[in-house]
Amino acid sequence: xxxxxxxxxxxxxxxxxxxxxxxxxxxxxxxxxxxxxxxxxxxxxxxxxxxxxxxxxxxxxxxxxxxxxxxxxxxxxxxxxxxxxxxxxxxxxxxxxxxxxxxxxxxxxxx
Amino acid sequence: xxxxxxxxxxxxxxxxxxxxxxxxxxxxxxxxxxxxxxxxxxxxxxxxxxxxxxxxxxxxxxxxxxxxxxxxxxxxxxxxxxxxxxxxxxxxxxxxxxxxxxxxxxxxxxxxxxx
Numbered sequence: 357x358x359x360x361x362x363x364x365x366x367x368x369x370x371x372x373x374x375x376x377x378x379x380x381x382x383x384x385x386x387x388x389x390x391x392x393x394x395x396x397x398x399x400x401x402x403x404x405x406x407x408x409x410x411x412x413x414x415x416x417x418x419x420x421x422x423x424x425x426x427x428x429x430x431x432x433x434x435x436x437x438x439x440x441x442x443x444x445x446x447x448x449x450x451x452x453x454x455x456x457x458x459x460x461x462x463x464x465x466x467x
Numbered sequence: 468x469x470x471x472x473x474x475x476x477x478x479x480x481x482x483x484x485x486x487x488x489x490x491x492x493x494x495x496x497x498x499x500x501x502x503x504x505x506x507x508x509x510x511x512x513x514x515x516x517x518x519x520x521x522x523x524x525x526x527x528x529x530x531x532x533x534x535x536x537x538x539x540x541x542x543x544x545x546x547x548x549x550x551x552x553x554x555x556x557x558x559x560x561x562x563x564x565x566x567x568x569x570x571x572x573x574x575x576x577x578x579x580x581x582x
C-alpha cells in the first residue's frame with residue numbers, strides 16, 4: 357500500500373521567514389495530494405491540495421509543488437505569522453480512494 | 468447544516484472492556500473514514516466506507532477492531548477487550564464524493580483512555 361514520509365518532524369522559524377515541508381510517497385498511482393493543518397486541540401482542516409496533472413498551486417502565502425517523477429511534493433509557507441503555528445500533515449490518495457497521511461510536522465513561528 | 472459529529476468526546480474505560488465510538492457524517496457525504504491519532508503522532512488510517520461498496524478495512528490494527536456504517540450514514544467503531552495501547556483520539560471524517568474524492572471534513576474526535 358501507499359507509504360507517505362514527511363520531513364521535518366519539527367520546524368522552528370522566525371516570524372516573516374519561509375517554512376518548507378517535504379513529503380515523499382511510494383505509490384506511483386497516487387493522484388491527489390492534500391495538506392491539512394491541525395491547530396492545538398482542534399480538528400485537521402484542509403489548507404491546499406494539488407492533483408497529479410498540476411505541478412504547482414498557490415493560495416496567498418501558501419504554495420504546493422509536486423514532482424511526480426521523483427514522487428515528492430512540498431508545502432511552502434512564505435512570510436510566516438504566529439497563527440501559522442500548528443501541525444501540518446501531507447497526504448496522498450492512491451487507487452481505491454484511501455487517503456494516507458504523513459507523520460506530521462510541528463511548525464513553531466517565533467515572534 | 469452541522470459538521471461531522473462524534474460521540475462521546477471523551478471516554479475512559481478499564482482494560483478489557485468494550486467501547487463503541489459513533490460518527491455522524493455531514494448529510495449527503497458518501498465517503499466516511501476513521502483515523503487514529505496517538506498523542507503527538509500522525510493520522511493512522513483505520514477504515515474507509517464508500518457508499519454501498521465493501522469497506523477498506525486494511526488499516527484496522529487487530530481483529531478487536533471493527534466498524535459498520537448503517538444506511539450509508541452513521542458509523543460505529545467498536546473496540547473489543549480494550550488495551551492500554553488503544554488509548555488515542557479517534558477521528559472520523561466524511562467527504563462528498565467517492566470517485567473524485569476531495570476535502571475531508573473531520574469531526575472533533577473521540578478521546579479514548581484505557582486504564
